[in-house]
Amino acid sequence: xxxxxxxxxxxxxxxxxxxxxxxxxxxxxxxxxxxxxxxxxxxxxxxxxxxxxxxxxxxxxxxxxxxxxxxxxxxxxxxxxxxxxxxxxxxxxxxxxxxxxxxxxxxxxxxxxxxxxxxxxxxxxxxxxxxxxxxxxxxxxxxxxxxxxxxxxxxxxxxxxxxxxxxxxxxxxxxxxxxxxxxxxxxxxxxxxxxxxxxxxxxxxxxxxxxxxxxxxxxxxxxxxxxxxxxxxxxxxxxxxxxxxxxxxxxxxxxxxxxxxxxxxxxxxxxxxxxxxxxxxxxxxxxxxxxxxxxxxxxxxxxxxxxxxxxxxxxxxxxxxxxxxxxxxxxxxxxxxxxxxxxxxxxxxxxxxxxxxxxxxxxxxxxxxxxxxxxxxxxxxxxxxxxxxxxxxxxxxxxxxxxxxxxxxxxxxxxxxxxxxxxxxxxxxxxxxxxxxxxxxxxxxxxxxxxxxxxxxxxxxxxxxxxxxxxxxx
Numbered sequence: 001x002x003x004x005x006x007x008x009x010x011x012x013x014x015x016x017x018x019x020x021x022x023x024x025x026x027x028x029x030x031x032x033x034x035x036x037x038x039x040x041x042x043x044x045x046x047x048x049x050x051x052x053x054x055x056x057x058x059x060x061x062x063x064x065x066x067x068x069x070x071x072x073x074x075x076x077x078x079x080x081x082x083x084x085x086x087x088x089x090x091x092x093x094x095x096x097x098x099x100x101x102x103x104x105x106x107x108x109x110x111x112x113x114x115x116x117x118x119x120x121x122x123x124x125x126x127x128x129x130x131x132x133x134x135x136x137x138x139x140x141x142x143x144x145x146x147x148x149x150x151x152x153x154x155x156x157x158x159x160x161x162x163x164x165x166x167x168x169x170x171x172x173x174x175x176x177x178x179x180x181x182x183x184x185x186x187x188x189x190x191x192x193x194x195x196x197x198x199x200x201x202x203x204x205x206x207x208x209x210x211x212x213x214x215x216x217x218x219x220x221x222x223x224x225x226x227x228x229x230x231x232x233x234x235x236x237x238x239x240x241x242x243x244x245x246x247x248x249x250x251x252x253x254x255x256x257x258x259x260x261x262x263x264x265x266x267x268x269x270x271x272x273x274x275x276x277x278x279x280x281x282x283x284x285x286x287x288x289x290x291x292x293x294x295x296x297x298x299x300x301x302x303x304x305x306x307x308x309x310x311x312x313x314x315x316x317x318x319x320x321x322x323x324x325x326x327x328x329x330x331x332x333x334x335x336x337x338x339x340x341x342x343x344x345x346x347x348x349x350x351x352x353x354x355x356x357x358x359x360x361x362x363x364x365x366x367x368x369x370x371x372x373x374x375x376x377x378x379x380x381x382x383x384x385x386x387x388x389x390x391x392x393x394x395x396x397x398x399x400x401x402x403x404x405x406x407x408x409x410x411x412x413x414x415x416x417x418x419x420x421x422x423x424x425x426x427x428x429x430x431x432x433x434x435x436x437x438x439x440x441x442x443x444x445x446x447x448x449x450x451x452x453x454x455x456x457x458x459x460x461x462x463x464x465x466x467x468x469x470x471x472x473x474x
Contacts, residue, residue: 033079036097036098036131037079037080037097037098037099038098039096039097039098040096040097040098040099040100041098041100043096043097043100044082044096044100047084047086047096047100047102048084051086051087051088051102052086052087052088053084053085053086053087054085054086054087054105054276055087056085056274056275058271059085059271059272059275060083060084060085062271063083063085063103063117063121064083066083066114066117066118066121067081067083067101067121067125068081068083069118069196070118070121070122070125070192070193070196071099071125072196073192073195073196074125074126074128074129074188074192075129075130075188076099076128076129079098079099079128080099081099081100081101081125081128082099082100082101083101083102083103083121084100084101084102084103085102085103085104085105085108086102086103086104086105087105087276087280088104088105088106089104089105089106089277089278089279089280090104090106090107091104091106091107091110091210091213091231092104092106092107092231093107093120093121093123093124093231094124095124095125095127095128097128097131098128099128101121101124101125101128102124103117103120103121103124105275105276107120107231108272108275109272109275109277109424109455109471110209110210110213110454110455110457111206111209111268112205112209112265112268112269112455112456112457112471113202113263113264113265113268114198114262114263114264114265114267114268114271115193115198115199115202115261115262115263115264116202116205116206116209116268117268118192118193118196118198118202119189119190119193119198119202119203119205119206120206122188122189122190122192122193122203123185123186123188123189123203124185125188125189125192126184126185126186126187126188126189126192127181127185129188130181130184130185130188132181132184132185182244183243183244183247186203186207186244186247186248186251187247187248187251189203189248190203190248190251190252190254191251193252193261197261197262198261198262198263198264199261199262199263200251200252200253200261201252202263203248203251203252204248204252205457207244207248208457209454209457210231212454212459212460213231213454214231215460216450216454216459222322265469266469269426269469269471270426272424273424273425273426274423274424274425275423275424276421276422276423277421277422277423277424277455277473278310278421278422278444279310279421280421281294281419281420281421282294282295283310284296284310284315285310285418285419285420285421285422286308286310286443286445287418287443288443288445289301289302289303289304289305289306289308289445290302291308291310291315291328292411292415292416292418292419293411294411294416294419296330296378296380297377297378297410297411298377298382298408298409298410298411299408299409299410299411299412299415300328300404300407300408300409301404301407302317302326302404303317303319303400303403303404305320305445305446306318306319306320306326306446307320307445307446307447308445313329314327314328314329315327315328316328317404319397320446322389323388323389323390323393323396323397324386324387324388324389324393324394324397324401325386325387325388326372326384326385326386326401326404327384327385327386328382328383328384329382329383329385330380330381330382330383331380331381331383332380334376334380334381337354337361337363338354338361338362338363338374338375338376338381339352339354339363341363341374341381341383342363342364342365342373342374343365345365345374345383345385346365346367346370347367347369347370349367350365350366350367350370351365351366351367352364352365352366353365353366357373357375357405357406357408357409358406358408358409358410359409359410360375360376360377360408360409360410361375361376362374362375362376362405362408364402364405366398368391368394369387369391369394370385370386370387370394371385371386371394371398371401371402372384372385372386372401372405373402373405373406373408375405375408377408377410382408384401384404384405384408386401422443422444422473422474423473423474424455424471424472424473425471425472425473425474426469426470426471426472427469427470427472428467428468428469428470429464429465429466429467429468429469429470430466431466433463433464433466433470434463434464435449435452435453435456435458435462435463435464436449438452438464438472439451439452442473443473443474444473448473451473452470452471452472452473455471455473456470456471
């Protein structure tokens with residue numbers, strides 16, 4: 001009887017419907033358009049607390065103009081849209097309810113035309129016009145309200161078993177949303193491209209670019225022992241890029257028109273000239289395998305040919321064959337001496353050697369399973385710790401690991417002159433140009449050739465064509 005009451009309550013909650021602006025069918029939603037806009041506005045404030053807005057007004061204006069052009073041809077042209085470029089190397093774009101759309105400078109680096117930019121923005125506008133965020137929010141809200149009321153009649157819902165039931169109900173309400181919504185957004189994006197005279201095929205190109213980025217990042221992720229990063233890949237229910245590609249091809253062909261479409265390659269390259277690539281200077285920079293951080297006031301040199309990955313919470317260096325990984329972390333409030341810190345960090349049997357590293361108190365630790373050092377500077381502890389796939393791998397590279405620790409020093413005034421971010425610049429390819437040749441002495445280091453192919457949509461083995469506009473990183 002009590003479970004019948006729960007069923008009746010949930011059924012009544014699911015009765016609220018509104019017409020979908022895209023399909024015309026009734027969807028379950030629990031908010032008005034004004035409420036949707038208010039949620040988007042509030043969430044926009046949170047996004048901008050988490051991410052910096054990219055500082056170029058010219059680029060912001062350009063992206064906004066392309067986004068507004070697409071939005072005017074969407075299913076909700078009367079909504080006020082806001083387009084923002086975020087200052088992060090993450091490869092991403094996303095939309096909030098109410099017309100708030102974001103794109104990172106990270107993904108802009110991998111696009112090659114205005115039509116491709118329009119494809120990304122069109123996809124995100126599709127999420128807004130189909131009210132995907134609103135429908136997800138409404139489903140989650142219904143679950144919470146229904147279970148709160150139901151707990152009055154069925155107290156057991158508040159037990160551990162009841163919590164499992166909560167998870168099951170919530171999962172059932174939200175299952176499939178990721179896959180269905182992403183595919184629908186691809187479809188809408190292709191439709192909006194056609195309406196604005198951009199080539200709908202651009203959405204296929206973009207998905208191909210994202211697939212190549214995913215493949216390359218999978219290689220790096222394996223070396224770093226982490227999960228690969230994927231655009232719109234947070235939930236397992238999202239379609240993989242192969243599925244999205246097939247869907248986008250189908251929709252683009254349907255929306256093709258007889259006249260020529262606008263690509264806008266030169267316009268896009270002009271707008272993104274000087275775009276910051278990878279880390280901005282306030283996040284620390286890597287130059288020729290040396291790391292410099294102005295705010296922390298430090299610098300150190302990693303072994304040549306190692307891959308350096310500057311992440312928000314740590315700095316990771318991976319040996320050429322991926323057999324050893326070294327990580328640097330920061331402890332803002334260390335206790336004891338460097339030697340004591342190193343002892344607590346490593347095994348009891350580790351060999352601890354105290355020393356000064358360029359005038360700074362430090363300690364090396366050496367064990368069969370890990371090796372590295374601890375340096376105290378400016379009341380903080382900088383920890384460099386390396387581990388190998390096997391003990392033999394670690395043993396072979398210990399000398400390079402200790403050399404890296406001993407290279408740690410306070411940044412010099414000359415080194416501060418290097419604290420400028422890498423930026424994108426377009427050139428015209430000449431006869432004989434190759435990505436291998438163009439990547440020589442690149443500040444990107446060992447992966448430079450792959451990066452150049454990726455940002456020019458010629459991954460994995462394409463080469464520049466004489467007269468072609470290509471992007472370089474300087």
